[in-house]
Structure formats: C-alpha cells, structure tokens
Amino acid sequence: MASLGRVLIIVENLPVPFDRRVWMEAVTLRRSGYEVSVICPVGEGCGEEYEEIDGVHIYRHPLPPERSTAAGYIREYWHALKWEFRLARRVWKERGGFDVIHICNPPDLMFLVALPWKWLKGVRVIFDQHDLNPELYEAKFNRRGPFYYALRLAEKLTYRTADAVIAANESYREIALARGGKRPEEVFVVRSGPDLSRFAPLPKDPAWRGDAAFLIGYVGVMGEQEGIDLLLAAAYELVRVRKREDVRFMLIGGGPALPAMKKLAEELGLSGYVEFAGRVPDGELIARLSSCDVCVNPDPKTPFNDRSTMNKILEYMALARPIVQFDLLEGRRSAGEASLYAKPNDPADFAARIGELLDDPAERARRGQIGYLRMRDVLEWRHQIPRLEAAYRFALAGGGAALGGGAALDGKAALKTER
Numbered sequence: 001m002a003s004l005g006r007v008l009i010i011v012e013n014l015p016v017p018f019d020r021r022v023w024m025e026a027v028t029l030r031r032s033g034y035e036v037s038v039i040c041p042v043g044e045g046c047g048e049e050y051e052e053i054d055g056v057h058i059y060r061h062p063l064p065p066e067r068s069t070a071a072g073y074i075r076e077y078w079h080a081l082k083w084e085f086r087l088a089r090r091v092w093k094e095r096g097g098f099d100v101i102h103i104c105n106p107p108d109l110m111f112l113v114a115l116p117w118k119w120l121k122g123v124r125v126i127f128d129q130h131d132l133n134p135e136l137y138e139a140k141f142n143r144r145g146p147f148y149y150a151l152r153l154a155e156k157l158t159y160r161t162a163d164a165v166i167a168a169n170e171s172y173r174e175i176a177l178a179r180g181g182k183r184p185e186e187v188f189v190v191r192s193g194p195d196l197s198r199f200a201p202l203p204k205d206p207a208w209r210g211d212a213a214f215l216i217g218y219v220g221v222m223g224e225q226e227g228i229d230l231l232l233a234a235a236y237e238l239v240r241v242r243k244r245e246d247v248r249f250m251l252i253g254g255g256p257a258l259p260a261m262k263k264l265a266e267e268l269g270l271s272g273y274v275e276f277a278g279r280v281p282d283g284e285l286i287a288r289l290s291s292c293d294v295c296v297n298p299d300p301k302t303p304f305n306d307r308s309t310m311n312k313i314l315e316y317m318a319l320a321r322p323i324v325q326f327d328l329l330e331g332r333r334s335a336g337e338a339s340l341y342a343k344p345n346d347p348a349d350f351a352a353r354i355g356e357l358l359d360d361p362a363e364r365a366r367r368g369q370i371g372y373l374r375m376r377d378v379l380e381w382r383h384q385i386p387r388l389e390a391a392y393r394f395a396l397a398g399g400g401a402a403l404g405g406g407a408a409l410d411g412k413a414a415l416k417t418e419r
Helices: 020-032 070-095 111-121 133-141 146-161 170-178 228-241 258-267 282-290 303-307 311-318 329-338 347-358 361-379 381-396 412-418
Strands: 005-011 034-041 050-053 056-061 100-104 124-129 164-167 187-189 214-219 247-252 274-278 294-297 323-326 339-342
Touching: 005 020, 005 070, 005 381, 020 034, 020 056, 020 381, 034 070, 056 070, 070 111, 100 111, 100 381, 111 124, 111 146, 124 146, 124 381, 133 146, 133 303, 164 170, 164 381, 170 187, 170 303, 170 329, 187 381, 214 228, 214 282, 214 311, 228 247, 228 258, 228 347, 247 282, 258 274, 294 311, 294 347, 303 329, 311 323, 311 329, 311 361, 323 329, 323 347, 329 339, 329 361, 339 347, 339 361, 347 361
Parallel strands: 005 034, 005 100, 034 056, 100 124, 124 164, 164 187, 214 247, 214 294, 247 274, 294 323, 323 339
Antiparallel strands: 050 056
C-alpha cells in the first residue's frame, strides 16, 4: 500500500510509548498508511536513543532534572528545543523527509521547530493541544504576570502556525476558536479515550488491598496542581474523623510533588492507609485499578482544571470503576452519571462522597457500568480515529491560512467526518 504521507510527531511532556495519547495517535496513523516518526524525551523504561516499535520510529533525547520553578521550566524548554531541532534534521535525512509536523504541547514553543520546515519545505503543521499552558501556569503559581502573558503569546503563535488543530475536548476547541482565531473547520476534537481492546477491566485481586475492606484508587502525575494534598485531607477526614479504618488509598504515579505528598501523609498519620505505588507498567496499572472499589480525581477547581479532560477519568470509566471528583465542567461532561461530584475544593465533602459509594455496592456497580457503556459507545479510541484522520486529510489538502503562508481551502468536507 502506498504511503499516505510521512509524519513527524514531537512531544516533550512524556516519553513514547509511555504517553498513551501520543502512542495511540502514532500507531493509528501508521496503521492508516502513514510513515510515522516521533521525537520525545527519554524516561523510565524508555531510555533508548532510537528504537522502532510497531513500525513507528522513535527518537529520544535527554532532559535536565524536572524543577517546578519558572527558571527550571525555561531551562528544560531550551534544552528540549535544541534537541528537537537536531533530531528533526536527523529524521529528515534518515526517513526521507516528512510532510506533516504534529506538535504536542506543553510547551507552546515547538512552533519554533516547525516554522523553518513550513517556510522552506512546505511541511504542514498540526497542533495537538494537550494543555492550556497559560491556565496551567496560573494554577501552578497562583499568579499571572509577565511569564503568563509570554505563554499567551506563544500559544497564539502556535495557533497561527498550525494548518489544523486537534483539541482534546470541547472547551479546548472553544478556546482555539475564540482565543486562537481558528476557523471552525480547522479544529477537530480528538479525545484521549483508551483503546478498550487493550485497556480492559480484570477480575479484582484482593492482594492489592491488603487487609483493608475497601480500596480507593488514584492514578496521575504528582504535581502541585493535581490536588493530592486535597485527596490526603479527604483521606484524613474519612479515616480519622469519620473513623473509616477499613479503607486503603492506592496512589499510582510520580512527579515533582511526590516527596512532599509522602511527607504530608506521614504528618497526617496516614502511613498505614496510603500507598504511593509510583509509576507502574500498564498491565499492573490495569490490575490495580480494576481491584479498586472507588477511583478518585482530586483536581481542584481552577480555570485550567475546569476546562481540561483528565485521562484518569476516561481510564476509570474504561475499567468500569465508579468515580468521585470535584464538580468541574469537563469532568462532568466526560463522566456524567458515572461519578459523584463533591463541592469544589472541599475535602470533607469529597470524603463524604467516597463514603456514600463505599456504603452502597449496588450504586457502585451501577455507576461503574454507566461509565463503561459511555466509554464503549461514545468516548473510546476507535470513535476518535475518524476525527484524527480527518484532521490529517484537511491539513494535507492545504486547509487554513496560517503563519508562513498557504492558501485557505474549504475544510467543511473534512469536518463532516468529525461530526
């Protein structure tokens, strides 16, 4: 079968294939007939400088240690950009060029890598918006200031560079239209729903809960804005105030806030009730989460979290787990009745909602089934594939006037596939 085109995907936030969304996109495009290369950082279990997996060519680069400061982020981004420029040249030489550069934020600086290829070689650019970086900065540092507005400018230039935008949800699409100035036919919603043929529930394994009657699970990055402190406060409320000593909290994932959260758990007297499992392989992740009675998302209500779809919610639904989370716009849009919703940023109410589900096994089963059916019928990855393919057809057809030139074409025919 003749190739539909050559694709270079650039992602900095996580290594591939650990970044599940990017890996699903890369494998899908490969199976659809594209030649696919990926540039990403090294990471735990992803240390090879180059390897080929499932026909996808992966080029990795080192990064400096992660630091949750403005200076730390600037150093990381500068280091990554140098490597991305270098590896893009290597991919062009070794793979015979590329027709599309698919850039995945954060950060919103990879347009700098894409622009020379767009200007000099006519390469099309797709912006895959994983995060709202200005809002993410505001959530992390609780302020705006010059750095916030620099992020807004970088985001605007990224939108301008892109021939097509892939948005992770409807809120991101609305921002691409309003703040990014994109036309409706240029923006395609491609959610991050898991592939249920690979991410499927397993029988419960009591070994994961130890001697506890109930297991409460969390998976995600341990960062300042993820609300792990609120989850630990809810655990304290449940265990120490409400005297629910029959529970165990299992927290899966790593990140810069992990040492501080371990210390906080000790200070709250929760060491015997909270397990920090760290990052685990996919098989173990599925086994652990499948054994949970309730899964949680403690992201506090902020402009960033309110508009973002958290992968953990979709993964809980794929495993038919009932959910407790704070009442956030996109969280409710994704989970619907699969979840109970606590008052925003209120750990005591969060604990109460967990307790409500623990005391009602029939309700746990009902909400878990609602989530699974919604994932199967609406949200899972196979429903997103036509939208991803439509975005590529639109970009390769020359759709959208953008920074660096290119005639605008009517993309409504491509948009029909998305809708």
